[in-house]
Amino acid sequence: MEVWIWIAVILGGYLFGGVMFCRLIPLITVKKDICKLTEEGNPGAFSVFSVCGPVLGMICLLLDMFKGFLPVFLGAMFLDSGNMLFAAVIAAPVLGHATGVFNHFRGGKCIATSFGVMLGLLPLTWVGWILAVVYILFSTIVKINPHRRRSVLAFIIFGALSCIILIFGKQYSVAIGCLLLSVIAIVRLGRSPSSDEIAQPQTQNDLQEDDESVTADSDVSR
Numbered sequence: 001m002e003v004w005i006w007i008a009v010i011l012g013g014y015l016f017g018g019v020m021f022c023r024l025i026p027l028i029t030v031k032k033d034i035c036k037l038t039e040e041g042n043p044g045a046f047s048v049f050s051v052c053g054p055v056l057g058m059i060c061l062l063l064d065m066f067k068g069f070l071p072v073f074l075g076a077m078f079l080d081s082g083n084m085l086f087a088a089v090i091a092a093p094v095l096g097h098a099t100g101v102f103n104h105f106r107g108g109k110c111i112a113t114s115f116g117v118m119l120g121l122l123p124l125t126w127v128g129w130i131l132a133v134v135y136i137l138f139s140t141i142v143k144i145n146p147h148r149r150r151s152v153l154a155f156i157i158f159g160a161l162s163c164i165i166l167i168f169g170k171q172y173s174v175a176i177g178c179l180l181l182s183v184i185a186i187v188r189l190g191r192s193p194s195s196d197e198i199a200q201p202q203t204q205n206d207l208q209e210d211d212e213s214v215t216a217d218s219d220v221s222r
Contacts, residue, residue, distance in 0.1 A: 009079065010088045013071030017096025017113060020103040021063035022048050026056060035106070042192060043100065044108040061112055068093045068116025076123045082173060090117060090177025091184060098188040109192055110185040111151060117181060125174055127162040134158060152189050155182045 023043040026032045034047040045064055049057030075081070075089040094114055100107030118128025134154045144150040159182030166175035 006079065006083075006085045006089075009071060009075050010085070010092045013075075013089060013092035014096040015101065016067045016071060017093030018099065018101035018103070018107070019067060019096075020100060020108065021067070022060040022108065023103060025060050025063070026052050029056065040192070041106075042108055043103060043106065045112050064097070064108070064112035065116035065119065067097070068113035068118075069120040070116075072117050072120030073123070076120060081124050081171070084173050084176065086173040087177035087180060090121070090174065091180035093117060094181050094184050098184050107188065109151065110181075110188050114155075114181055114185055121174065125166065125169075125171060127158075127165055127174075127178060130161050130165075131155075131158040148189050148192065152186055155185045155189070158182055159186075 020043040022045055023033065023035055026034050026048055030052055032051055034051050035041045035043055037051050038047045040047065045057055045061035048060045071093055072090055075086060079086060079089070094110050094117060096107075097113040098107040098110050099105055115128070115131065118131055121128055131154060134157050135150075138144045138150045138154055144153060159179050162178040162182075163175045166172070166178065
């Protein structure tokens with residue numbers, strides 16, 4: 001019977017993580033498809049902020065965090081966190097968000113959902129603060145651009161440090177879960193260029209077109 005509870009929590013976390021609130025909420029409320037209205041086509045909170053404004057963006061951000069928080073928090077409260085299956089509980093909502101099972105398998109970048117998972121782990125460990133501190137550090141003091149590189153580096157550091165800390169604390173299943181979460185996020189981010197990376201080549205093309213236009217005008221004047 002206990003095995004079926006584990007399966008239900010893991011599968012439920014994966015399916016809940018696969019609900020793309022950031023695409024569904026704007027479609028339902030303001031009839032806007034953020035995947036078609038942004039260059040990235042990413043069903044994430046940043047896209048909602050840019051297309052629909054801060055109110056709807058904040059709602060979608062909180063929902064993306066909530067779908068990571070709820071299954072992990074329930075698992076931490078009612079299941080044995082020492083069981084190795086708990087690693088799958090941690091990774092499941094992030095994997096669901098990354099694969100986008102209900103969105104033609106086009107998922108998001110996992111950042112907000114990962115933070116939600118970290119909040120769900122607070123009854124067991126504080127390592128989620130590592131991810132938050134690293135993100136703040138790379139966004140304010142040691143600014144790393146573009147956003148994708150910043151996020152990948154943050155998850156690499158978080159994955160390494162959290163594993164070391166949790167293994168020393170003999171929380172092996174949580175350590176494996178945090179490592180899996182980091183790997184999923186890194187792989188997903190690695191396959192998805194950020195908006196500033198998309199804009200850069202376009203800017204270069206615009207400059208090239210301007211140069212060609214100037215050259216043409218110069219030839220005409222001669």
